[in-house]
Structures are given as C-alpha cells and as structure tokens.
Amino acid sequence: MIEMKDVSKIYENGAVALEHVSVEIGKGEFVFIVGASGAGKSTFIRLLFREVLPSDGTLSVNGYDVIAMSHGDVPYLRRSLGVIFQDFRLLPDKTVFENVAFAMQVIEAPRRRIQHSVNAVLDIVGLRDKYKCFPSQLSGGEQQRVAIARAIVNNPALVIADEPTGNLDPETSWEIMDIFKRINSSGTTIVMATHDKHIVDTMKRRVIAIEDGHIVRDEAQGVYGYEA
C-alpha cells in the first residue's frame, strides 16, 4: 500500500523535514503518526498524496510511483485515496450533498451513481437527514463527518487524515474515531496524524512516532508516548 524507502524532504528554505525515513504500511492497517509540532508529521502525510515531493528516496502509494509519476497522473493517484484535514475544507456555498457529490463530479462519474453513492456514504457518517444543510449550519463534528463522507465516496483503498480531531471536543472526536474504525473494518487503510494522546492510547493500533525528521518508534499496538 505505502512503501517509503530512504525518503528525505528538504524544503527550499533549507529546512530539513524528514531524513532517511523508511516505512511500509500494508493493506487494511490503521496507523497513527504521532510527534510534536514541526517534527515532520505533516510533511510525512503530505508526501503520501504528493502535495510535496520527496527530495530523495523512493515512495510508492497504492501502486503509484509518487516520485517518477508525471504531473498529469497525479489526479489518478489522488482518486485512489481520500484526504481529510483538521479544518474540514468544505465548500461553504454548497450543501452537504453537493459537497460530497463534488468529489464524484470532478472525476466525471455518472449522475445516477453519484446520487446512489452520496446517499450511501451519508448513511455511513449519519448525516442522511442533513443533506440539504450548508456547512455553516452544522457543528464542527458534523462538518468533519461531511469531509469524511467526501473522502470515502469514491471507495479509496487508503484514507489519509491530518489531525482530523484537532478542532473537535473529546466527545465529538470519539464519534469521528468510530466512523474511522468502521471504515477501517471494511478493509480501508487509514493513516492518521494526531496529537490526541487519549485516542492513540485507547485505540491500541500501530503507532509511528516521528521526531526531528526521523522515525524513532514503530509499534504494532503502541501508545502516544508523550506527555499530552
């Protein structure tokens, strides 16, 4: 699913974000990426959907060679995965339904399939009855659920989440994690960067800890390991 070998990322201003990082993540795994702010967590996540390119090393995601691929192939890599952000990134002038349907529209899916798939994923995240609402009419947790629905509507094999509970209260965060668990149990790989000690410690999933651009810990049923 994800094969990262000896990857380094040095930004143009000379900042070293990652140094000789190698890691493999298999199909169906649920992986937490933990580490302090600025440790390289975010860069790690952004490499996976080619928002930034590695300076060195090799990286394969969902069978795509992220480094060698042409600019024109990037959309197809992105269609094979779903991305979720801390700040939801919904379109404010589109309804819940339209926001989710948007992800299918841009890949030119047939209209009937859009209707069907959007309703199905809105069921999964429990927002079927709010399909007509605009994001501003929803709570933070609901907005994030819309974002999750958008990320999974094209049935990606991999879901990447960058601090998805960072803006949510603990109770709402657990609702989100429940949805992630459900998605994961259907075979979808989940890679999630987080600061939430409680979530990581309770879930007991694989934990990859990044510090100063290096992987310092990779445990199958790990804990957060830092003071929250």
Add this chain to the structure above:
Amino acid sequence: MKLSTIEYVIREVFFSFRRNSWMAIASVSTVAVSLFVFGMFLVIVMNMSKMINSLESQVEISVYLQDSAAKAQIGRIEEQIASMQGIAEVRFVDRDTALARFKERLGEQQFLLDALGDKNPLPNGFEVRAHRPDMVKTAAAAISRIEGVETVKYGQDVVEHLFDITRLIRIFGLALMVLLAGATLFIISNTIRLTVIARRKEIAIMKYVGATDWFIRWPFLLEGIVLGCFGGLVAAGVLWVVYRMITAKVYETLAFFPLIPAHPFLVYILLVILVCGVLIGALGSTISLKRFLKA
C-alpha cells in the same frame, strides 16, 4: 468531455458571472474599449495604406525619345516597354501634345514661347505607369537602355518618401496593436485571476479529490472566452456604427477622399475583432490559472 461535465462547466460560468456581475461588466467594457481602439486603428491604417497605394501607383515614368527616332522605331520602343515586367500602361505623347500641355501649364506666361517661333524644342515621349511603385526604379533603368531613348525621368524622391511614410505608419500601427493586445490580455487575465482567487479553496479541493487540470481549467477558460467575446461584440457593434457614420459624412463632403467602402471590408474587421476577443480571453484565463495548477 461528458455531458454532465459540460453542464457543470456552463453552470459554473453562469454562477461566476452572477456572483461577480460588476467585475464582469467592468472587464467586458475594458475589453470593448481596447478592441474598439484596436479596430479603429486597423481601419485607419488600412485606409491610409489604400490611399498611399493609390498615390504611389500614380507615380509615372517619363520617357523622352531621341529626335532621330522614326515612327516605326517609336512603335517598336512602345512594344518593348509594354512587354516589360510590371508595366501597367504605356501612353505615347507626341511632341505637339507635349508642347500644348507645356503652354497650358505656363498660362499667362505663354509669350515666353514666342521666341521659339514655329520650332518645337520638345521631344516625342511616353508616359509609363508601373503596377507596383517598387517596380518603378528597375523599370526606369531598363527603359533607359532601350535604343532610341534619350532620357528617362521619374519622381524618385517622391516615391522613396512615400515608401518611408507607409513603412512608418505600418510599424507604428503594429507597435500600437501589440501594446493594446497586451493591455487587453492583462485586463482579462486580471479579471479571471479574481475569480480564481475567489475560488482558490475550491480549486485546492478539486485537486485533492483528483480533478484533472483540464477539468479545473474549463470553467475559467470559458469565462475568459465569454468575456472576450462579449467585449468583442460590443466593440464590433460600436465600430460598425461609427464607421458607417464616418463614411456617410465623408461621401457627403469630401467625395474625392477614397475611403474603403464598409461592405465587405468592415465585416472582416469585425470578425478580426471578435476572434481577437476570444483568443485574448482564452489566453488571459490560461495565464491566470497557470500558477494555481502547477503544484
């Protein structure tokens, strides 16, 4: 492209105009003004070109024959000149006609010729017109080598001056057109950039969910084309009315002034303006999108 995508593109463009209607009106007007000036200049340059061309073609070569040339020889010389390349017309002017013309030109001072008595000092000759003004020089040289020709004269200075003026006007016109095209391009790309910036988040999300560059580009491209097209239409309409008015006025008062008739000349100009509007619109949006599609 799928039908649902076409529908999506058209809806997006419509939506964008509704949201930024003032911006759209402003850019259509600026495009219209630029294209109108561009079209006006095109009309002026083409009219001046035509005028200069007709002036240039009126430059004549005067050929004077030796007195010894007999009638038969004169005929041969005429044939020889007429068969040369680039010669439009050869007219024989016998010495009597030449003298009559000379007298006419002298007017009240005709008495000066009295001293000559019955003698006519003027030679037989030809008036020769070339097809194109740039042929005058070579034609004159060739004619002077024909046996029986005494001298050849033509308005060398006039021709070369006219050439300089035409060239100058064409270069100046071209420079102005390039400048105007650049300005129009700038205006359209700026307008589209506002739309792009307003929808930056949307573009970013489109990229995250795997939209291709072309899918993202289409609505903006169409928006630019529509802006340019509308601007071109307005400019073409105004230019049509203005040119009609000018030609009507000129024919009324300065009938000798050779303006190019509105039909079909103006139709071509209007088409050029419209095509320019569309091209500039498309190019403008491509420019403003380039930066956003790179990453």
